[in-house]
Amino acid sequence: MVDAVNPDGSDIESPANVAVFRVRVPLLRSQHSAHHDLIDRESILVRWQRTDGHVGWGECPTLPTPGYATETTAEAWSWLIGPALGSLSETGSIPDSPARPAALGAIRDAALDARLRSESISAAALFGEREQVPTTAVVALAGGVIDEVVDRAVALAADASALKLKVVPDSALEVARAVLDAVGPIPVALDANGSFDPDPTAVDAERLASLLALPLAYIEQPYPPRAPLERWRSLAVAGDVPLAVDESATSIGEVRTALRSGACSIVSIKPARLGGVLAASAVADAVVEEGGTCFVGGMFELGVGRSTALRLAASGSCRLPTDVGPTARYLEEDITEAVGSTGDGGVWVPVGSGLASAPDPERLRRWTVDHAATDRRRPD
Ligand SMILES: [Mg+2]
Structure with missing residues (x-):
């Protein structure tokens, strides 16, 4: 087992060089949810080089607009190329920034990846030894066209262990019924991304009551994050469908607090939202301690973040199918070696030392739209 590493990065050695890359990768098809429409995936990669020459990678998979997470790609980029690279240049230390968990997490993950590679340690020693993990295929809104959602769900069900439908209040019931009728026995969950009104007198209360009568695996984030826990708890006890927080x-x-209050029983663990994979692992362990269950959620990561998230998904604390799926579900070509499907509803967990799969140099060059580094040279 590797020595303990603090999630705040305080015991990570000063780097020789840190570089950040803003990249834009074409998606196979546009993605719609309650908060965003994506036609390509703009993400940020961090490269950490140690004084011993070993290099590690981390990804900041923020989105262009707030809603899904409060930290946007533009905000994360500004912080990385300003305060973060400034602090690393001047002091060699990682600055703390609770408002920038994804950007901070990318730096921490890159530093950890480099350290594990330097010491020839596999992330499996930190998190888990599973070689493959089951996946949930996430079905986008498809502009509200229900037939398209159903067709997509049927296609994805062939190579997934569960399905998750992105829904909005006015069409959630119709979409859920149509997909449940079409896909057979595969577990189906809903993700509302906080779009239901928690006011008990609102029309959404009736809509949720109808959804709770369906044979769903769980309903994820029905209410916005600031909704009172009491509203969550009332919904949780109103039916047999478990609630998940994301x-x-x-x-x-x-x-x-959410688990102890009975507001939910399932937690979506996202390394980028929690300040990196070590911090996320600690949250996953806490979920188990509180009697809940969890899964590793997805943020349309590219291969760097996807491979890192899968290392955590292999841990014994993350028992439900992960939202992190094979590359081919989203991208014609990934910036790293593709994350591969097992062919029976799962994905292969990366093997070998380190945490993340490294980007292919040619694809990194082709898709980089901006970059910066601590030593102000164009990185390799
Ligand atoms: Mg979600």
Whole structure:
């Protein structure tokens, strides 16, 4: 087992060089949810080089607009090329920034990846030894066209262990019924991304009551993160469908409170929202301690973040199918070696030392739209 590493990065050695890359990668098809429409995936990669020459990678998979997470790509980029690279240049230390968990997490993950490679340690020693993990295929809104959602769900069900439908209040019931009728026995969950009104007198209360009567695996984030826990608890006891927190799961304290209050029983663990994979692992362990279950959620990561998230998904604390799927579900070509499907509803967990799969140099060059580094040279 590797020595303990603090999630705040305080015991990570000063780097020789840190570089950040803003990249834009074409998606196979546009993605729609309650908060965003994506036609390509703009993401940020961090490269950490140690003084011993070993290099590690981390990804900041923020989105262009707030909603899904409060930290946007533009904000994360500004912080990385300003305060973060400034602090690393001047002092060699990682600055703390609770408002920038994804950017901070990318730096921490890159530093950890480099350290594990330097010491020839596999992330499996930190998290888990599973070689493959089951996946949930996430079905986008498809502009509200239900036939398209059903067709997409049927196609994805062939190579997934579960399905998750992105829904909005006015069409959720119709979409859920249509997909449940079409896909057979595969577990189906809903993700509302906080779009239902928690006011008990609102029309959404009736809509949720109807959804709770369906044979769903769980309903994720029905209410916005700031909705009273009492509203969650009332919904949780109103039916047999478990509730999951996603956007609400921003810290270990929030997660413990939600589970203890009976507001939910499932937690979506997203390394980028929690400040990196080590911090996320601690939250996953806390979920188990509180009697809940969890899964590693997805943020349309490219291969760097996807491979890192899968290392955590292999841990014994993350028992439900992960949202992190094979590359081919989203991209013609990934910036790293593709994350591969097992062919029976799962994905292969990366093997070998380190945490993340490294980007292919040629694809990194082709898709980089901006870059910066601590030593102000164009990185390789
Ligand atoms: Mg979600």
